[in-house]
Amino acid sequence: MSQPPRFRYEEVADFVAGLAGRGTLKPGARAPSLREISTQQRTSLSTAVQAYRLLEDRGILEVRPQSGYYVAKAPPALPVPATARHSIRPAKVELSGLMLDLLKHASDEAFVPLGCAIPNQRLLSSSRLDLVLARTARVKGSQCNTYSPPHGEMSLRLEIARRALRYGQALAPDDIAITCGCTEALALALDAVTEPGDTVAIESPTYFGLLQVLRAKRLKVVELPTDANTGVAVDALRDVVAAGKVRACVLASSFSNPLGCTMPEENKRAVLRLLARHGVPLIEDDVYGDVHFGEERPPPFGALDTHDNVIYCGSFSKTLAPGYRIGWIATRRHMARVLETKFATSLATPVLTQVALATFLSNGDYDRHLRRVRREFADTLARMTRVIEQAFPPGTKVSRPAGNFVLWVELPEPVDTRLLFAQALEKGICFAPGVVFSASGKYAHCLRLSGGHGWDARIEKGLRTLGAMAGRELRRPAAAAGT
Structure with a gap:
């Protein structure tokens, strides 16, 4: 399924967000002025204003009266996932029944593509x-x-x-x-x-x-x-x-x-x-x-x-x-x-x-191709991590890979990503539940997110929706206990 055409202000916003995501613009640093960014990106001042308003909505930039735009202070970095304990006894490989469901929906372009680790054709x-x-x-x-x-x-x-x-x-x-x-x-x-x-x-x-x-x-x-x-x-x-x-x-x-x-x-x-x-x-x-x-x-x-x-x-x-x-x-x-x-x-x-x-x-x-895709993947994972820090529930942990294009996310243990997977599919979002990465069905509270598609508004919206769904699942046992 082809992607809808993107507005110029979205492209400008993505450029500035990339500077923040890669650390070129540090948290708290002054962003380029509207006039500077419009000149640099060869666009109108009104387009630059739309781009910066979008970045405000995303929480990437903040405006300070009579001072200009600044990169928002980053939230505290989430810890990395914990190391699970394992038995050293040999065991048969038991495959989760979710495997076929994952493979079926991960290749369906109607779903937000956070499932299989396959690079996007555009990238x-x-x-x-x-x-x-x-x-x-x-x-x-x-x-x-x-x-x-x-x-x-x-x-x-x-x-x-x-x-x-x-x-x-x-x-x-x-x-x-x-x-x-x-x-x-x-x-x-x-x-x-x-x-x-x-x-x-x-x-x-x-x-x-x-x-x-x-x-x-x-x-x-x-x-x-x-x-x-x-x-x-x-x-x-x-x-x-x-x-x-x-x-x-x-x-x-x-x-x-x-x-x-x-x-x-x-x-x-x-x-x-x-x-x-x-x-x-x-x-x-x-x-x-x-x-x-x-x-x-x-x-x-x-x-x-x-x-x-x-x-x-x-x-x-x-x-x-x-x-x-x-x-x-x-x-x-x-x-x-x-x-x-x-x-x-x-x-x-x-x-x-x-x-x-x-x-x-x-x-x-x-070699020229590799230099470009490495930058793309690094930028995508940085943006995904930032959204996870903003939108996923307290207690979430996320990996910090120095290569690759996937993230491993550990949610607070009351959340079962097998249930979350079914709910996400109903919302048109596909990810990989953690149990498919274990021979013995471990990691039911974990999930893997692929950044192989690259970054766009659809990916960001899907991540924020998924984070909100995980937050609701986390609150559900507490709500049930209080009734």
Whole structure:
């Protein structure tokens, strides 16, 4: 569904709000005058007045008589979500019945898109990639109308290996196999190192797509307590591994989904030493690694591994082309097993999209694209956080990711986000309830919000409505107790 046209004053308001959201304009700082902003944005003075009035309504600017407009004082920052306690006993993966409901409504454009973590087509601006694809089809179409080897196209594997060198990961093209997205990469990695009935250690909360793969493979899990800032608790992992309970470990080293946490480098090295000592392979999901808001990309486990014990999984789905379904798996030790399974299951990944993507990577377009989408995602999450601080009930906690484009929100425990999910759908709002991110149905008072759509008035209104609904749910038990 196409978005309604936006008024010029809304665009100006979004520009100023972005300056505040990114910290360019600090709370309490004087905003550009109406004349300054109208000159800078090449618009009329009346349009600037409308924009600033809208920002007043949003609580972003405040007017001081005979002094001008100032950035409103920010409310106290909400704390980050707490680390949940977990049993270290292996358990079967139980998937919430809400999963199908979420996937059904998250792809429906009639709903406010806070559900699935898929970048908006407008943000991806894939026109340049489309041109490369069209040119590739025109020039090399007949050559690409064939099966690729299970490894995938050499040109794309070479580009991925070259990019890996930037963050310290030395890969040969033959260490890489192209997959149908990161999900197939994770599935191939699990097939390479586990058998049905084995136990795998995972983060908690974790990506619900991984839980689906684990269940399909008939694997049991141990959910590890995970901090919203620093990731998996290394001590808890040490206890699980020492007990001989796990056959493999699946972790996201940077900007995990849904917490957005990034493990400090010393913790990553400690995890690598621990797992190598006990002979437990580490499957790394680094699908969000390129969406970093800082100057440098954090090194993945694969770049720090000295024991050839990491199976690295990545994808372009979260940064460039979700519809292309191109991911990759990198391993030297287990590649023969990976290729056998790849050949038996999906045989090959389409050639045309691989060749086009390799060309796009080689000409520098991807790096320019990444710089832009990182700014967009950082700005969107900053705005979303500000609205959560203003509109959600007291006691709410929210993650502070340094990359990625999702937020993990912890509501006061009387609120059940399974009920809130059903109510939100009736209001035309879709989000991801917390229970779908746990193998055992934890996090009923939590939810994940996606910023992949970018920022607009519809997203802001949906967030404020959702916050008001959560506030009513929080008050409901108190009201019932008083009757």
